[in-house]
Amino acid sequence: MTDELGGGDEAGPAEDQTVALDLERLILDAPRRYTPYQAARAADVPMELATRFWRAMGFPDIGQSRALTDGDVIALRRLAGLVESGLLSESMAIQVARSTGQTTARLAGWQMDTFLDNLTQAVEPGLTRAEVAYPLVELLLPELEQFLVYVWRRQLAAVTGRVVQAAEDTEITSGRLAVGFADLVGFTRLSRRLEEEELGELVESFENTCSDLIAGYGGRVIKTLGDEILFVSEDPATAAEIALTLVETLAKEESIPELRVGLAFGAVTSRMGDVFGTTVNLASRLTSIAPKDAVLVDGEFAAALELGGAVPPSAADPDTDRPPTRLDGVEQHRFHLQPMWRRPVRGLGLVEPWLLSRYTRAD
Numbered sequence: 001m002t003d004e005l006g007g008g009d010e011a012g013p014a015e016d017q018t019v020a021l022d023l024e025r026l027i028l029d030a031p032r033r034y035t036p037y038q039a040a041r042a043a044d045v046p047m048e049l050a051t052r053f054w055r056a057m058g059f060p061d062i063g064q065s066r067a068l069t070d071g072d073v074i075a076l077r078r079l080a081g082l083v084e085s086g087l088l089s090e091s092m093a094i095q096v097a098r099s100t101g102q103t104t105a106r107l108a109g110w111q112m113d114t115f116l117d118n119l120t121q122a123v124e125p126g127l128t129r130a131e132v133a134y135p136l137v138e139l140l141l142p143e144l145e146q147f148l149v150y151v152w153r154r155q156l157a158a159v160t161g162r163v164v165q166a167a168e169d170t171e172i173t174s175g176r177l178a179v180g181f182a183d184l185v186g187f188t189r190l191s192r193r194l195e196e197e198e199l200g201e202l203v204e205s206f207e208n209t210c211s212d213l214i215a216g217y218g219g220r221v222i223k224t225l226g227d228e229i230l231f232v233s234e235d236p237a238t239a240a241e242i243a244l245t246l247v248e249t250l251a252k253e254e255s256i257p258e259l260r261v262g263l264a265f266g267a268v269t270s271r272m273g274d275v276f277g278t279t280v281n282l283a284s285r286l287t288s289i290a291p292k293d294a295v296l297v298d299g300e301f302a303a304a305l306e307l308g309g310a311v312p313p314s315a316a317d318p319d320t321d322r323p324p325t326r327l328d329g330v331e332q333h334r335f336h337l338q339p340m341w342r343r344p345v346r347g348l349g350l351v352e353p354w355l356l357s358r359y360t361r362a363d
Helices: 013-028 036-042 047-056 070-084 092-121 129-168 185-195 196-215 236-250 278-287 299-306
Strands: 176-184 220-224 228-233 260-268 269-270 274-276 294-297 336-341 341-343 349-352 353-356
Touching: 036 070, 047 070, 047 092, 070 092, 092 129, 129 278, 176 185, 176 236, 176 278, 185 274, 196 220, 196 228, 196 236, 220 274, 228 236, 236 260, 236 294, 236 299, 236 336, 260 278, 260 299, 269 341, 278 294, 278 341, 278 349, 294 299, 299 336, 299 353
Parallel strands: 260 294
Antiparallel strands: 176 228, 176 260, 220 228, 269 274, 294 353, 336 353, 341 349
16 A cells, blocks of 8 residues: 555555556546346347347456447447348457457457557656556557557558459359468477576567568468468468568578478468368468478469469470560579478378478579
């Protein structure tokens, strides 16, 4: 407890709870008013559906605690209104709630861990970390909110553009994507030797470098898994460029282990921002058998590169007579493919991988 002058020992549980409630009210901009039943009734939404919405958004059951606000009522009313108007089916509205909840939960967790950890380390004498957090959140909240809306609109515009293009381009409507996995070699063994802070810095450096490169070349990061990153591209040549650039760039970083990358091309199922299917599984398996600082691709990927003129005609199909891509009359082969030994891959049968590298005149 603090003394009469406001200094003294760190705050106890009761004071921490008070600060937490003050922070909640600041962030939500509304006081607690409703039990779940009262909120559902105020929104004119059946309690069963309201519960499904809340769980989909990642919020726990709270019984009959009076913990919900006018904002919760409005959100319920909007979701239910989308269903009632026919714009969304009930199952689609649940998916909207779930995808939004999962994405923003990760974002909010990262932001608070980062900001509160880095910006409250030097706590002023006489103030607890919790007390410093309030003015910090008060200053950051409106800026972060506006930036979140900006980035979301930008991302929505990009996705909408891809969907419209796919609807008008018969070459894209098949749902075929180039899928890549990039994996750090020996990460598990390395993690046993590093301190937690060092390990966190390594993972952050790896994810940041990969994400920036993938985005810069027009690919899309699907998810990161600590020592592994999953990305996709509509264009196999773009995915190949990303993969080789990742290997080349990270090879210059002494603090980061060797990288291996697997690429596959084919039909992909997309759901809630993630990708699934045999093509994704194959890319993952190719990554696990790839040599250090190397890129392996499957036969479909190799054929797609050949079809686009990105590799010499004999690389993926010796019988083809397709001319190479040309720029100002000069051949523009970009990559070289070397066939590897066929090998059985768990769950996928016999696979013939190809080793991808840069094209040189000697090839």
